[in-house]
Amino acid sequence: xxxILENLSLGCQVAFSMGNLFYCFLGVLIGTLIxxxxxxxxxxxxxxxxPVTFGISPTSAIIMLAGIYYGAQxxxxxxxxxxxxxxxxxxxxxxxxGYQMARQGRAGPALGIAAFGSFIAGTIGTIIVMLVAxxxxxxxxxxxxxxxxxxxxLALAILSYLAHGSVVKAVIMAILGVSLSQIGIxxxxxxxxxxxxxxxxxxxxxxxxxxxxxxxxxEVLENLERSLNIEVFKTRIRHLLPNLKDWAESIGxxxxxxxxxxxxxxxxxxxxxxxxxxxxxxxxxLSKHPETFGQGAIAGVAGxxxxxxxxxxxxxxxxxxxxxxxxxxTALLLGALMIHGVQPGPALIEKHPDIFWGTIISMYIGNVxxxxxxxxxxxxxxxxxxxPYKILFPVLLLLCIIGSYSTNNSRFDVLIMLIFGxxxxxxxxxxxxxxxxIIAFVLGPMLxxxxxxxxxxxxxxxxxxxxxxxxVACLAIALVLLVSPIILRQSRRIRAxxx
Amino acid sequence: MxxxxxxxxxxxxxxxxxxxxxxxxxxxxxxxxxxxxxxxxFAGLLLGISGFILMLSTLFSQEKAQRDEAEGRDRTGRxxxxxxxxxxxxxxxxxxxxxxxxxxFLLTTFICLSLLFKLSEPERWVRPLLLSCSVAxxxxxxFSVWLQCQLPKGLLKFW
Numbered sequence: 130x131x132x133i134l135e136n137l138s139l140g141c142q143v144a145f146s147m148g149n150l151f152y153c154f155l156g157v158l159i160g161t162l163i164x165x166x167x168x169x170x171x172x173x174x175x176x177x178x179x180p181v182t183f184g185i186s187p188t189s190a191i192i193m194l195a196g197i198y199y200g201a202q203x204x205x206x207x208x209x210x211x212x213x214x215x216x217x218x219x220x221x222x223x224x225x226x227g228y229q230m231a232r233q234g235r236a237g238p239a240l241g242i243a244a245f246g247s248f249i250a251g252t253i254g255t256i257i258v259m260l261v262a263x264x265x266x267x268x269x270x271x272x273x274x275x276x277x278x279x280x281x282x283l284a285l286a287i288l289s290y291l292a293h294g295s296v297v298k299a300v301i302m303a304i305l306g307v308s309l310s311q312i313g314i315x316x317x318x319x320x321x322x323x324x325x326x327x328x329x330x331x332x333x334x335x336x337x338x339x340x341x342x343x344x345x346x347x348e349v350l351e352n353l354e355r356s357l358n359i360e361v362f363k364t365r366i367r368h369l370l371p372n373l374k375d376w377a378e379s380i381g382x383x384x385x386x387x388x389x390x391x392x393x394x395x396x397x398x399x400x401x402x403x404x405x406x407x408x409x410x411x412x413x414x415l416s417k418h419p420e421t422f423g424q425g426a427i428a429g430v431a432g433x434x435x436x437x438x439x440x441x442x443x444x445x446x447x448x449x450x451x452x453x454x455x456x457x458x459t460a461l462l463l464g465a466l467m468i469h470g471v472q473p474g475p476a477l478i479e480k481h482p483d484i485f486w487g488t489i490i491s492m493y494i495g496n497v498x499x500x501x502x503x504x505x506x507x508x509x510x511x512x513x514x515x516x517p518y519k520i521l522f523p524v525l526l527l528l529c530i531i532g533s534y535s536t537n538n539s540r541f542d543v544l545i546m547l548i549f550g551x552x553x554x555x556x557x558x559x560x561x562x563x564x565x566x567i568i569a570f571v572l573g574p575m576l577x578x579x580x581x582x583x584x585x586x587x588x589x590x591x592x593x594x595x596x597x598x599x600x601v602a603c604l605a606i607a608l609v610l611l612v613s614p615i616i617l618r619q620s621r622r623i624r625a626x627x628x
Numbered sequence: 629m630x631x632x633x634x635x636x637x638x639x640x641x642x643x644x645x646x647x648x649x650x651x652x653x654x655x656x657x658x659x660x661x662x663x664x665x666x667x668x669x670f671a672g673l674l675l676g677i678s679g680f681i682l683m684l685s686t687l688f689s690q691e692k693a694q695r696d697e698a699e700g701r702d703r704t705g706r707x708x709x710x711x712x713x714x715x716x717x718x719x720x721x722x723x724x725x726x727x728x729x730x731x732x733f734l735l736t737t738f739i740c741l742s743l744l745f746k747l748s749e750p751e752r753w754v755r756p757l758l759l760s761c762s763v764a765x766x767x768x769x770x771f772s773v774w775l776q777c778q779l780p781k782g783l784l785k786f787w
Binding site for chain 1 (some may be wrong): 636640643647650654655658659660661662663664665666667668671672674675678679681682685710711713714717718721722724725728729737740741744745748749759760763767771775776777778779780
C-alpha cells in the first residue's frame with residue numbers, strides 16, 4: 130500500500146508540474162477539437178503531432194498524446210447529438226438516442242450526461258489501470274521469447290476475429306503489416322531487405338508517414354467523394370446539468386458501461402467500438418421500457434458514452450504491461466515511446482515510473498479538464514462544427530505533409546505518406562480494415578526478434594512453442610479464433626440447405 | 629464485379645509469391661539459425677494462401693457476387709465521377725512533393741493550397757488565393773519560425 134502511495138505522490142509531482150499541466154490541457158483541447166470535427170480522427174492527429182513531441186520529454190509527450198486519445202472520445206459525442214454525424218466511430222451509437230433527445234429539445238441533458246458519464250468512466254478506468262497494471266506487469270516479466278511470440282500471434286488473431294468485415298481480409302492486412310515491417314536493414318544479418326536499392330528505405334518504412342497516409346490522407350480522400358455539408362440541429366442548448374430523474378435512469382448504465390468498456394478496451398482491435406454497441410444492447414435489455422430506445426432514452430447515451438471512454442483507459446493496460454498496442458492509437462503511443470528512447474514492455478513501470486504514474490495522474494486531471502472544456506464551452510464547439518470541409522481539407526493535408534516531412538526532414542517520407550494515402554483509400558474501397566495492418570506493422574520487429582530468440586534457445590526445435598503452457602494456450606486460442614468463423618459459416622450453410 | 633473481386637484475391641497471391649521469391653534470394657537459413665529471409669518467407673507464404681482462400685470464397689459465394697454485380701451496374705456512371713476530386717487532389721499533392729525542394733515550402737504550399745481551394749470553389753479566384761496565402765504564411769511562422777522545423781527554402785533562400 131505504501132508503495133502505491135509513494136508512486137502516486139511521484140505521479141502527482143510529475144503531472145502537476147506546470148509544463149505537464151500545459152501539455153495535458155493542450156492534449157485534451159486538441160482531442161476535443163478533433164473529436165468534434167468529422168473527417169479527422171485521433172490516429173491522424175497523433176501521427177501529425179508526433180514529430181512536434183520530439184523536442185519535449187517522453188513523459189510530456191505521452192501525457193499530451195494520451196490526452197488527445199481520451200479527449201477525442203468526449204468530443205465525438207457532440208456531433209452525434211447535435212448533427213447526427215458521429216465525430217468518431219465510437220460515437221455511432223450515441224446518434225440513435227442523442228440526436229432524438231436533441232430533436233425533443235433535450236440536447237443539454239444529452240450533452241451533459243455524455244460528459245459526466247465520460248468523466249465517471251474515465252475516472253473508474255484510470256483507477257483500474259492504476260490497480261491492475263503493476264501486478265500484471267510483474268506477471269509479464271516472467272514471459273520469455275516463446276510466450277511473446279505466441280502472444281503477438283494471439284493479438285493479431287483477436288484483431289482479425291473482431292474485424293468488422295471479412296476475417297480473411299483482416300488476416301491479409303495483418304500479414305501485410307508484418308511484411309512491411311521487414312523492409313530495411315535486418316538487425317541480425319545486416320542485409321538489406323526489399324529496399325529495391327532505394328536509400329530512403331534502408332531504415333525501413335517510418336511509422337509516421339505510413340500512419341498519416343493510411344489514416345490521414347486516405348480519410349480526407351474518402352470524405353472528398355461526398356459533400357460533407359454539416360447542418361447543426363437548431364435548438365437552444367440549455368439545462369446542461371441532468372436532473373435527478375435523468376441521473377436515476379443513467380447511473381446504472383454509466384457504471385455498467387465503464388466496466389464493460391474497460392475490459393473490452395483491453396482486447397486488441399475494435400474494443401472501443403464494440404463496447405459501445407454491447408453497452409447499448411445491454412441497457413436496452415435491462416431497461417423496463419426498451420421501446421424508448423431509439424426515441425431519446427438517456428440511458429442509450431449514458432451507457433455507450435461511458436463505455437467508449439473507459440475503453441480508452443483499458444487500452445493502456447497492454448501498452449504499459451506488455452508493450453503491446455491494442456489499437457492504432459496505442460500503436461502510435463508505442464512508437465512515440467520508442468522514438469524517445471524508452472523501451473516499452475513489462476519493465477517500463479519499474480524503469481520509468483515517472484512516465485507511467487505521471488500519465489495515470491494526468492488522466493485524472495485531463496478528465497476534470499474535459500468536463501470543464503465540454504460543458505461551459507459547448508457553444509464554441511458548435512461554432513467550430515460549422516467550418517466548411519472545403520476549407521478544412523487543404524489545411525488537413527498540409528498538416529499531414531508537414532508532419533511527415535519534419536520527422537526526418539525528408540521529401541521521401543512525404544512521398545511514402547502519399548503512396549500509403551492512395552493504398553489506404555483503395556483498401557477502404559475494397560473493405561479492408563487498416564487497424565490490423567498498422568498494429569502488425571508495429572509488432573512485426575518484435576515478432577521476428579522473439580521468433581529468432583525462441584529458435585535460438587531451443588536450438589531450432591519448434592516444439593518450444595507447444596510445450597510451454599502460456600505459449601500453447603495463446604496459440605490454441607488464436608487457432609480457434611481464426612477457424613471458428615469458417616466452421617460456423619459452413620454449419621449455417623448446411624443447416625440452411627437442410628431446412 | 630465478380631472479376632474484380634477475383635482479381636482482389638489474385639493480387640495477394642501474386643504479392644505473396646513475390647515476397648517468397650525475394651526472401652529466398654535473401655537466404656532463408658534454417659530453424660537453428662534463421663536468415664534474413666526466414667520470417668518474410670513465411671509471411672509471403674501465408675499471404676499467398678490467404679489470397680487464395682479469398683479467391684475461393686469469392687468463387688463460391690455466388691449470391692454475394694451477383695448482388696455486388698447488380699450494385700456495380702447501378703452506380704457505374706456516378707461511381708467514376710466520385711473519384712475525380714480525390715484523383716485531382718492526389719495529383720496536386722504529388723506535384724507538391726516534386727516542387728518542394730525547388731520552389732521551397734512557402735511558394736509550393738501557396739501554389740498547392742490555391743489549387744486545392746480552387747478545386748472546391750471553381751467559380752471563385754480571390755477567396756482561394758487569399759485563403760491559401762494566409763494559411764501558407766501562418767503555417768510557415770508556426771512550423772518554421774516557432775517550432776523550428778527545417779522546411780526547405782528553395783528559391784526564397786534569402787528570406
